Structures are given as structure tokens and as C-alpha cells.
């Protein structure tokens with residue numbers, strides 16, 4: 283099957299690159315708060331951001347919000363096609379709406395006409411929590427079938443009116459169900475897939491659950507954009523999403539190789555690791571930094587990194603590109619290592 287690509291402002295879904303997105307958690311009607319959060323989200327590395335548009339006031343706010351931010355904005359709309367029309371007019375880059383829940387065919391035609399003339403795609407967002415009644419019955423015996431059938435119905439509505447700039451999602455909380463559902467969606471439809479575990483939970487649980495699900499799917503080449511849904515700050519969702527992509531080598535960026543510490547560790551490695559992690563948050567370069575607690579694995583890991591430290595009883599050795607550049611007293615290691623990190627970050631030719 284030839285897979286379709288879909289353009290979302292300056293991003294091409296279906297090009298092989300996987301884009302990270304999240305949602306704002308502020309009231310969209312509060313323009314200043316929404317814009318501030320979008321800026322934080324963008325700074326944390328998101329490629330696009332979605333906003334809930336529950337009413338006309340929120341749709342009106344989009345006119346101001348879209349003008350104030352540079353990241354592609356997606357409007358999340360349910361039931362009221364007029365909100366979709368207004369969001370498109372306000373300049374959003376994509377809308378999420380299910381054609382099956384916006385009323386008559388004329389409503390759908392109006393939305394499709396506006397989306398076509400503004401060149402914006404539509405994401406069909408099916409969720410296990412909002413299946414139509416007949417599919418809820420089917421879900422009891424064939425959950426994958428019910429979710430995929432729900433997507434099929436929505437896709438058909440758009441295809442029947444000649445609209446193909448479609449992105450699909452069908453989210454579930456169950457990792458096993460999600461994986462099976464997306465495997466089938468990938469085989470059945472040529473459209474880009476938005477992948478995410480719905481309501482994945484608080485930061486720790488949701489991170490693990492999302493990482494397992496997205497890891498399985500992305501490693502099979504399934505997924506064009508991801509959203510990690512956490513009961514946490516949206517910037518945490520983005521950080522987790524980006525870390526998942528880095529783990530699968532689908533994206534470059536800084537990585538920290540740090541030992542878990544054990545009874546041999548003589549220094550406060552946890553503190554140093556946290557300081558390095560904090561400093562690297564705003565760095566995009568593909569740096570490899572190793573922080574190792576002793577002479578067992580320390581030197582070899584530290585050698586293989588752009589910058590590494592291997593601590594010993596009284597001294598620590600700092601490595602740059604495989605060579606020892608400094609032997610320092612353990613009392614000074616934080617400052618000296620962070621200075622070296624700074625000089626590495628500032629180096630232009632990485």
C-alpha cells in the first residue's frame with residue numbers, strides 16, 4: 283500500500299519523521315495563559331500543539347492565539363461544526379473532529395470545503411471511551427474490530443466527499459489493545475497515524491505505559507505523530523515523547539549514560555547527574571555525556587562519550603572524545619565537569 287503524506291503547516295506527516303505533540307491544559311479562552319503555555323511547550327521541544335475548543339469564545343480566542351505563536355496549532359472540536367469553521371478561519375494548521383458527530387452531511391461538507399480551501403488536514407480521533415452504542419456492544423467481544431470499524435465509518439464519511447488529507451487515531455488505555463488496533467489500522471489505511479495511550483495516568487505510570495506502547499509501535503514503523511497523555515504538565519508529556527524517540531534513535535539529541543551507583547560509589551553521582559540533566563534540557567545537539575561512579579565500567583563508558591567522567595576513590599578523570607583531559611580532586615568534580623559541559627555545548631562544530 284502506498285502511504286499518503288499530509289502537510290500540517292511546515293510539517294510533513296508520513297515522511298518518516300515522527301512529530302511530538304501535546305495539548306495545552308489552560309482555558310483556551312484565556313489567551314495570555316494559553317499563549318504562555320504554548321511557548322513553554324514549544325521550548326520543551328514539541329513540534330505541534332493542540333487546544334481544546336469547547337465553545338464559541340474559545341474559537342474566537344484562536345484568532346489571537348494563532349497570531350502570537352509560531353508552532354502549528356491544532357483545534358480539538360466535538361459536535362459543533364461551526365467551531366471547526368471558525369477555527370479554520372482563525373488560521374489553525376489542523377483540526378481534530380469526528381465527522382460522525384457533527385450532524386448533517388451539509389455540516390460536514392462545509393467543514394470539508396473550508397479545510398480544502400485552507401489546505402488543512404482533519405484528524406479523526408476515535409477513543410474507546412466514546413464509541414457509538416452499537417460498537418460498544420461489539421467492543422465487548424471484538425475490541426479491535428470495534429475501534430477499527432469506528433475509524434472506518436469516519437474515514438468513509440470524509441472519503442465520500444472527496445477529502446483525503448486525513449490523519450487517524452484510535453486510542454485505548456490498554457497497551458495490548460492499542461498495539462493490535464494500530465497494527466490493523468496501519469495495514470488497512472494509507473493515512474498517517476497519530477499514536478497515543480489515552481488517559482495513561484500520572485507521570486510515572488503514564489510514562490512507562492506510553493513508552494511501552496509507543497516503543498512497540500514505533501519500532502515497527504507505525505506512527506507519524508505521538509502524544510503522551512499524562513496527568514502532569516504538558517512539557518513533561520513532550521519530554522517523555524522526545525525521550526521515547528531518542529531511545530529508538532528516531533530523533534537525535536543529548537543523551538546521558540549514567541551508572542545506577544552501588545556500594546562502590548564514592549561521590550554524590552545522583553546530584554551531578556541531575557545537574558547535567560537540567561543543563562541539557564535546552565540543548566538540541568546530539569551530545570553523549572557519561573557519568574560513571576567507579577573504575578569498573580567507568581573509563582570505557584566515559585571514553586566512548588563526547589564528555590565523560592569516571593570517578594575513583596579520591597580523584598575523578600574527565601574524558602573528552604576518548605582521551606583523559608583532566609584528573610581532578612573529587613571535591614571539585616561538579617564545578618569542573620559542569621564547566622567542561624558548558625564548553626562542549628558552546629562548541630560550534632558538533
Ligand code: SF4
Pocket residue numbers: 541542543544545546547574575576577578579580
Ligand atoms: S559503574 Fe561502578 S559505581 Fe557505578 S554501578 Fe557500576 S560498579 Fe557501581
